Amino acid sequence: MSWNMMKSKKNILTLAAGLFLLGSGHVQAQDAVEGKKIFEANCKVCHSMDADVVGPALKDVHERRGDEWLVKFIKNSQEVVKSGDKDAVALFEKFNKVPMPSFEGSLSDEDIAHVIAYIKEESDKPAEAEAEAVVVPVAGEGTNAPAAEVEVAFMDLPPLVHFTFALAGVILLLIVALLIMFFRMFVPMLGDGIYDEDFRSSFAGKVLFLFRGDASVVMGKVTDQIHSNHDFDGIQEYDNDLPPWWKYMFYVSIVFAIGYMLYYHVFYAGALQAEEYEIEMQQAALFAASAENDPNAVTNYEPLTDAAALESGKSVFMTNCAACHGQEGQGTVGPNLTDEYWLHGGDVNDIFKTVKFGVPAKGMVPWQGKLSQDQILEVSSYILSLQGTNPANAKEPQGEKM
Template identity: 75%
Template sequence: MISLKNVFRKSSLALVAGLLLVSSPAVQAQDAVAGKAIFEGNCQTCHSIDADVVGPALKDVHKRRGDEWLVKFIKNSQELVQAGDKDAVAVYEKFNKIPMPAFGSSLSDEDVANVIAYIKAESDKPAVAVVAEPATPATDANAEAVVVEEEVAFMDLPPVLLFTFGLAAVIILLTILVLVMLFRIFVPMLGDSIYDEDFRESLAGRVLFLMRGDATLMTGVAKDHIHSDHDFDGIQEYDNDLPPWWKMMFYVTIVFGIGYMLHFHVFRTGALQEEEYEMEMQQAALFAAKNADDPNAVTNYEVLSDAAALESGKSIYTTNCAACHGPEGQGTVGPNLTDEYWLHGGDVNDIFKTVKFGVPAKGMVPWQGKLTKDQILEVSSYILSIQGTNPANAKEPQGEKM
């Protein structure tokens, strides 16, 4: 007869084993949930599951590298790079040599394992097909039609225009041919009279001899008259006219100068450079006001100083910025935010634009679309509030002193 004690013991073991098997997916799910919170607080700034950001996309990274490698890389990526690990070096080189912060001191082994569990769970999710909705025509009566200018090749112009251009070219060529024929017919008929002084001094004579190689029309006549008492060490000065082309240009500049003075300074019918600059700046401001995503748009935000706004800015900073700039703003991957040196300007408006539009070439991701305007202003104000706090292990100054 089987003892009741043995039956109870075997039943208990089976029950425990069954409970473990049933509960294991829930445990894994709980690990992924915890890993998501850690990922969003520490990794989301630089990584995405499906797309490259500052760092590589993490989808199926556990299949390509393995869990052991991921743990080492998360704890101290630079240690692997310096050790010559080919995968770590390849990632470091591909992503502009931006070092990943070492999380060995801030995350426990359990935290790292939870992050990897979250990456696995997200990688196993099926891709969601995005169906593009057909664009509906605008029904607003005030909607403006957008005219797109396109370059048109010359040969693609309408036939009427092509015929007009061709006809004009033919007329110009015929005119030149007629003038050349008249010149060749009538010049011989003039005979030696073309050499008379009166004819040579006339405009027609100068044009004629210019065509025959005499540049008197352009250079003037050399009189070879020596100035009296203008003999210095054997050097004599001739009283020749200035070249006609030079005098003509001089007269043109006088006429232009008088017209310029009357137009801009007497009648004031034209805008001076300073007025043109002001008008262009006003037009640029109107354009920037219509385009909120223009990084050159002029902003005039004021630094927030109330405690609630700064506390909110600190919370946003801790969640999104501390991974690259340090929990105290001392700088890690990103620059030190507590000194007087700035890479992209230290005014609240400069910081606002840097946070909003990012600096992708330097690894700073744009936060527009992820943070609201008010949140960006709050975190910008908080960054200015920690100026001069001199935290421990602060990164060396970068940029210009403000």
């Protein structure tokens, strides 16, 4: 075989390998495209790549579990849980024992492979840094609002402030040291005079003996003198002083009570509790009125009945709700929506709020921000239109009858 022929075959093999790699990359990308469509139709309701929703975040899940495990779990998660698989049981317990719908009959192995390819592609994307918008007020016309208070950590203060605090601390320590020194110098000079009753009863004497372990200045004197001759079952009453700390607190409470009475009930300088409550309730009402997402706001929607609105609501339902409530509203992970029983109210306004704000404790995700107000009303009206349809394999009733 000539050198030219060998070189020609080598080039052909290199070209074939390159085309194979290029083709496999294209196929993988195509799988991810198909997987995205399947994911958004079946999985997006309960899963996100970066955050736990009803189910866990899926970023890098293929590295933690492996493709084979993912295929089994997507096909029938409860079967994997019942098999005793530690990872599956841990997930089931962590997410409030909300079972993942079985896709064994609705998704083929190829569909599941596409979904896994999409998860891999999304996991490989670099995390996008979210830039925080900082609003800087500009001085000029219309700038009448007070500047927002900014909390500054102590270590972020200027060095001069740190030096001032350190200097104040040193001066305080020097004062304490001087007092101790003078105390140690002058006490020995007093000699036995410190034990005289006149000195011990003075303020200086009480402080001195407090440092020497005599707590009578704080706890009072115990005379052990019987107050009267009567006793009961051997219990006798002694005429001892009340602890000075208790008396001082009592005197302080009297002064505080007088000041409180003058401030609130004589000069009316401060608001009483009832008035403060009313002010806070008014502020809360103003805040709630200005907020778009107040779950307590009263709504008075009427169910939509025109065919176009119901068809639009059905489209939203099939895309976002059918994964948990079934294609016909018969209930799978979520409750049956076709009977007369409701967990959170069966009026269109109750359904609207349930869809908008969700019930995270039960696995129902909030749809505000993902669906518009009109879409939420349309899907709520469509859900009401399912009443009495009696689909096959309907879930048992849950909640109260409406």
